[in-house]
Amino acid sequence: MMNRRSFLKASSALPLALVLPGTMAQALSKSRNTIVVIDGLSAASDADSLSATMDGLIRLGVPISCIVETAHPEAGPLRADHPVAALLRDMRGRLPGLIDLLPVLPDLANRTAHFQSRDAYDAQHRLFDALWGDRDGQSAGFRPRAVACDMAENALPPTGVRTSGIRNVLMRPAANASAAVQSQAWDNGVVRLIGGKRVQLTDTAAQLQNDPANPGERVLYLSAENLAALPAADLPDLAAQFATAVMQPDGDTWVSPILASDVQFRDAYSYNRKMALHFMASPGSTAVERAILTDFRLDLLNAGLPSSFGEAVETGQTDRDGTGYWIDIQRTKAVLPILPVQHYLAGSAKLDPAALNADRNSFGMGVEFRPRSTARAAGITEDNTMVVPAEIINAPAQLAELDRADYGTEDFTVLISDQVLQNAPQRKILKQALLQLADDGITRPVTLPEYVRGITPTDAYLNHFRRTAAYAGRARGSDRAQGRQSHAQLMEDAKTAWRYFEKWTNRRTGLCPATVNFSGSGSTLHEAVTMWDVGSQINALVAANELSLITDKAFQTAIRKILPNIAGRKSQGRLLPQGWIATDRIKWGVKDFDGCDAGRLMAALYNLDTHSATKDRAEPTVRSWDLDKVIKDGVIYNVTDGVETTTYRSHCAHYAAWAFRTWGLEVRSPYEVLDGKSETDGRIALLEVGGHIGPMGAEPLLLEAIELGMSPESEYLADVLFAAQLEEYDETGNLTCVSEGPIDRAPWFTYQGIQFDAPGRIWATDTVASLPEHRSPEFRKKNHVVSSKAAYLWAAYKNHDYCDLLVDYVRERARTDNGFASSIYRETGKATATYADINTNAIILQSIAQIMRNAKSQ
Numbered sequence: 001m002m003n004r005r006s007f008l009k010a011s012s013a014l015p016l017a018l019v020l021p022g023t024m025a026q027a028l029s030k031s032r033n034t035i036v037v038i039d040g041l042s043a044a045s046d047a048d049s050l051s052a053t054m055d056g057l058i059r060l061g062v063p064i065s066c067i068v069e070t071a072h073p074e075a076g077p078l079r080a081d082h083p084v085a086a087l088l089r090d091m092r093g094r095l096p097g098l099i100d101l102l103p104v105l106p107d108l109a110n111r112t113a114h115f116q117s118r119d120a121y122d123a124q125h126r127l128f129d130a131l132w133g134d135r136d137g138q139s140a141g142f143r144p145r146a147v148a149c150d151m152a153e154n155a156l157p158p159t160g161v162r163t164s165g166i167r168n169v170l171m172r173p174a175a176n177a178s179a180a181v182q183s184q185a186w187d188n189g190v191v192r193l194i195g196g197k198r199v200q201l202t203d204t205a206a207q208l209q210n211d212p213a214n215p216g217e218r219v220l221y222l223s224a225e226n227l228a229a230l231p232a233a234d235l236p237d238l239a240a241q242f243a244t245a246v247m248q249p250d251g252d253t254w255v256s257p258i259l260a261s262d263v264q265f266r267d268a269y270s271y272n273r274k275m276a277l278h279f280m281a282s283p284g285s286t287a288v289e290r291a292i293l294t295d296f297r298l299d300l301l302n303a304g305l306p307s308s309f310g311e312a313v314e315t316g317q318t319d320r321d322g323t324g325y326w327i328d329i330q331r332t333k334a335v336l337p338i339l340p341v342q343h344y345l346a347g348s349a350k351l352d353p354a355a356l357n358a359d360r361n362s363f364g365m366g367v368e369f370r371p372r373s374t375a376r377a378a379g380i381t382e383d384n385t386m387v388v389p390a391e392i393i394n395a396p397a398q399l400a401e402l403d404r405a406d407y408g409t410e411d412f413t414v415l416i417s418d419q420v421l422q423n424a425p426q427r428k429i430l431k432q433a434l435l436q437l438a439d440d441g442i443t444r445p446v447t448l449p450e451y452v453r454g455i456t457p458t459d460a461y462l463n464h465f466r467r468t469a470a471y472a473g474r475a476r477g478s479d480r481a482q483g484r485q486s487h488a489q490l491m492e493d494a495k496t497a498w499r500y501f502e503k504w505t506n507r508r509t510g511l512c513p514a515t516v517n518f519s520g521s522g523s524t525l526h527e528a529v530t531m532w533d534v535g536s537q538i539n540a541l542v543a544a545n546e547l548s549l550i551t552d553k554a555f556q557t558a559i560r561k562i563l564p565n566i567a568g569r570k571s572q573g574r575l576l577p578q579g580w581i582a583t584d585r586i587k588w589g590v591k592d593f594d595g596c597d598a599g600r601l602m603a604a605l606y607n608l609d610t611h612s613a614t615k616d617r618a619e620p621t622v623r624s625w626d627l628d629k630v631i632k633d634g635v636i637y638n639v640t641d642g643v644e645t646t647t648y649r650s651h652c653a654h655y656a657a658w659a660f661r662t663w664g665l666e667v668r669s670p671y672e673v674l675d676g677k678s679e680t681d682g683r684i685a686l687l688e689v690g691g692h693i694g695p696m697g698a699e700p701l702l703l704e705a706i707e708l709g710m711s712p713e714s715e716y717l718a719d720v721l722f723a724a725q726l727e728e729y730d731e732t733g734n735l736t737c738v739s740e741g742p743i744d745r746a747p748w749f750t751y752q753g754i755q756f757d758a759p760g761r762i763w764a765t766d767t768v769a770s771l772p773e774h775r776s777p778e779f780r781k782k783n784h785v786v787s788s789k790a791a792y793l794w795a796a797y798k799n800h801d802y803c804d805l806l807v808d809y810v811r812e813r814a815r816t817d818n819g820f821a822s823s824i825y826r827e828t829g830k831a832t833a834t835y836a837d838i839n840t841n842a843i844i845l846q847s848i849a850q851i852m853r854n855a856k857s858q
Contacts, residue, residue: 031253031254031256032217032218032250032256033217033256035065035217035218035220035258035260036057036063036220037065037066037067038054038067038222038223039221039222040223040224040225041067041069042070042072043076043079044074044225045084045225046224047083047086047087049224049227049235050224050227052235052239053222053238055236055239056236057243058098058099059240060240060243061247062246062257063098063099063257063259064100065102065146065259065260065261066102068088068102068103068104070104070126078131079130080129080130085131089131097259100144100259100260100261101127101131102147102148103123103126103127103144103148104123104148104149105123105147105161106149107152108169110156111156111160112156112459112461112688113159113457114461114680115681115684116156116158116457117160117457118379119161120147120161120166121380121387123144123147124377124379128376128377143164143376143377143378143410145167145410146169146260146263147161147169148170148260149170149172150172151173151195155194157186158190158192159186159188159457160459161190162190163457164380165378165411166190167189167264168260168261168264169191170192170196172196173196173197173221177198178195179196181193181196189264189271189272189273191263193263195219196219196220200222201222201230201239201242202242203242204245205246208245208248220246261409272442273412274445274454275438275443276411276413276414276448277308277414278416279296279307279308279309279415279416280311280312280417280418281310282417282419283311292421296431297309303431304438304445305431305435305445306445306446306447308448313368313415315368315369315390323368325366326364328363328449329458329466330363330364363466365386366386367385367448368386368387369387369388369390370388372405372412372413375389382681383678383679383680384678388452389413390415393414393416393420394420395419396420403433403436411451459759460691460757460759460760461684461687461688462684464724464754467761468720471723471727477798477799477800485795485807485851490848490851490852493820493844494549494848496820497540497819497842497845497848498549498841498845499819501537503516503818503819504516504818505558509583509584509585509586510558510561511534511565511583512529512583513526513529513838514528514838514839515835515838518836527582527584529581529582530580531580534565534566534581534604535601535603535604537562538562538605539607539707540842540845541555541559542555542604542846543846543848543849544845545611546849547849555613559608559617563617563621564586564587566578566581568621568624569591572642573626574593576625576626576639577593577597577601578591578593579593579597593639595630595638595653596636596638596655600652600656600659602656602663604707606659606662622663627663627665631667632644633668636656648670651696651753654670654704655703655704658704671686671689671713672713683716686713686717687756688756688757690756691757692757695738695766696754697721697740698721698738698787698790699740699789699790699793701718702790703843703846705718706850720754720756721754722798722800725737729805734826735786735805735806735826736786737794739790741787741788742840743825743832743835744822744835747767747771749767750765750767751765751766752764752784752787765779781827784825784826786809787822787840788814788822788831789820789822789839789844790806792847792848795851796851816834816836819836820836820841820844821833822835822837
């Protein structure tokens with residue numbers, strides 16, 4: 001039996017007897033792992049200097065980890081016919097235990113789990129292409145088990161690389177710099193060594209020692225560029241001297257030179273690997289054959305070898321080529337499956353997780369297989385499919401491959417056809433081979449689903465992505481006639497919302513106050529309005545006219561009063577819409593400028609200018625503004641007390657960008673990260689952008705749909721938000737409808753939405769003051785509200801039963817004699833009954849007008 005110690009001895013290159021006499025080795029009580037790295041191997045490197053150095057090191061028992069740059073900014077890509085590629089191929093083939101090849105993922109420390117897995121997968125392909133090209137047969141199934149990346153502050157855990165079989169990460173120090181070595185380990189078996197010492201081949205043993213305060217592992221970085229600068233004739237001797245210096249004991253510590261891939265073969269890291277065992281039922285197999293398969297799997301289970309089974313799959317050589325399995329990655333118990341692993345066609349144009357998942361509250365991962373001996377890479381493809389190299393046993397004659405296979409230190413997957421089990425001797429041979437593979441002290445047999453769950457990357461963004469995909473079927477709109485809201489009900493709602501404007505609009509200025517508090521004996525009006533508020537009022541007037549609540553003449557009169565008040569104010573040589581203006585004074589307000597609020601106003605003015613009763617009324621006002629002077633590198637900037645700040649810190653930046661574009665202004669949006677990426681990569685990148693900004697609610701997300709037309713970015717984010725709200729309702733029975741808006745107590749206004757960078761389903765809150773206490777769970781619970789306007793926005797955007805429930809809920813609780821109340825507290829079910837605002841009632845009017853248009857178009 002091979003135990004853990006004998007496994008480590010057989011798998012690691014530790015030729016210390018070449019350097020240390022036995023008596024000396026016995027006198028030293030501790031060992032120090034030492035990794036010698038040659039960094040920066042590329043098309044710009046000199047193959048002769050590398051060969052001389054590497055030969056000199058290896059002859060004295062020092063294994064070498066080579067960091068390979070597959071593209072050089074000046075020399076270009078490394079190709080298989082380059083002398084450096086030929087050298088690395090040759091040495092890896094002759095000395096696999098002494099040469100390690102590491103691809104570089106420079107920005108890995110700043111990448112989230114999904115993009116770590118994607119980068120690792122693509123890096124394996126690039127390394128294979130650079131070294132082997134089309135020489136598939138010469139690679140002997142090589143796939144790297146370690147990668148290198150650059151140093152970074154606040155580095156993210158590199159757990160996503162595990163999907164690609166990567167277990168070790170070297171975070172290399174900057175060029176010409178050194179950093180104390182720190183080791184980190186994660187539960188999924190990934191280890192990261194941060195830092196190391198930049199050294200020269202001419203350094204002495206004393207120069208190579210760690211600082212006394214850092215007695216742990218050593219990582220010594222040689223530069224391929226520096227090696228090429230040394231006299232070629234001196235390199236063999238210098239390499240031998242360097243190797244001797246590396247192996248020099250430090251006090252009572254002896255040196256254990258290892259490869260980067262072998263760093264965790266030490267007790268401190270509790271190394272283990274998994275053997276995934278899966279059986280394939282042949283098409284048309286008989287009941288007897290199925291019974292033999294079931295009995296054999298039970299026999300293996302009793303011997304400590306769990307397994308899974310499913311329909312036979314066809315392995316492909318390229319992505320989307322072949323068939324695979326759909327693995328539910330939420331299940332956690334490793335049991336003998338009663339039902340087979342679900343089969344799917346990997347090469348189909350699109351996977352529909354909603355259809356593949358039997359339970360909408362779970363989500364899964366598509367898995368394809370490649371023959372282990374020829375697979376160029378493992379991991380996650382751009383189509384979000386997991387590629388798993390596997391030993392595939394389709395016939396009895398292939399059983400010998402299990403004995404011959406060298407699995408080294410990798411996880412490995414074995415797929416076995418039920419045709420191999422058709423006689424007892426074959427079953428006995430197979431069982432013995434599998435038991436021997438598992439009996440090495442570090443291998444843990446698991447089912448295929450358990451294996452996939454263990455290596456699948458996961459984080460908050462991936463959870464939102466997968467939950468949305470799994471809920472896609474439940475969240476789809478209905479083909480029924482638009483909603484179940486009657487025309488009469490909606491018109492009564494519209495009249496209720498219009499009452500806010502009828503009651504509170506200032507007759508002289510034509511402007512309506514932002515909020516009204518009528519809780520006391522009188523009414524308290526907030527007379528200052530932002531350009532967002534004015535834009536809402538203009539949209540309310542357009543909708544009221546469309547719904548025949550006001551005549552064309554009344555509409556035109558109202559607009560004539562409003563436009564002079566938004567002429568803007570000049571400051572710092574720029575005429576811009578003001579941050580806020582007074583509703584009870586003519587042309588009175590501040591000099592500040594808010595880019596997001598201006599975007600809302602621009603969208604409303606475009607809506608106004610395309611209306612038949614007010615065509616081209618707004619254009620002279622818009623053209624008079626110096627908006628181009630607050631756009632820098634395509635980004636809209638705010639101006640507060642003369643200081644400029646970016647709009648990119650708000651979800652409104654995308655909406656504002658689209659509104660500015662309607663007037664011919666070229667601006668960019670933080671959301672626009674989809675171009676050049678696959679659908680999955682683009683959507684997860686978009687979720688990351690949203691997570692960095694903050695909680696996302698219905699506004700301005702859905703305003704874009706009814707005012708400007710929905711962009712692909714906003715369409716996907718709306719899907720994510722709606723699926724989360726629907727899932728919350730299905731699980732708890734609580735209606736959720738988040739947005740920004742007023743409440744009737746301090747702090748008076750909240751931003752509420754789903755938090756993409758938080759695990760689970762977190763309905764986060766924030767405020768203008770952005771105080772920590774306003775983001776606490778206690779504050780969230782007390783002030784979580786159903787937004788009245790968002791309920792109608794959803795009904796205008798999506799034809800779904802849940803949207804009808806929201807509208808019914810708001811109609812029942814939030815209608816007042818002064819318009820719709822802004823919000824309904826979820827904890828109590830009580831509305832802000834004495835508190836109404838301009839945006840709530842304007843957006844409800846807009847939404848009802850859109851619902852009516854939708855009904856007419858059906």
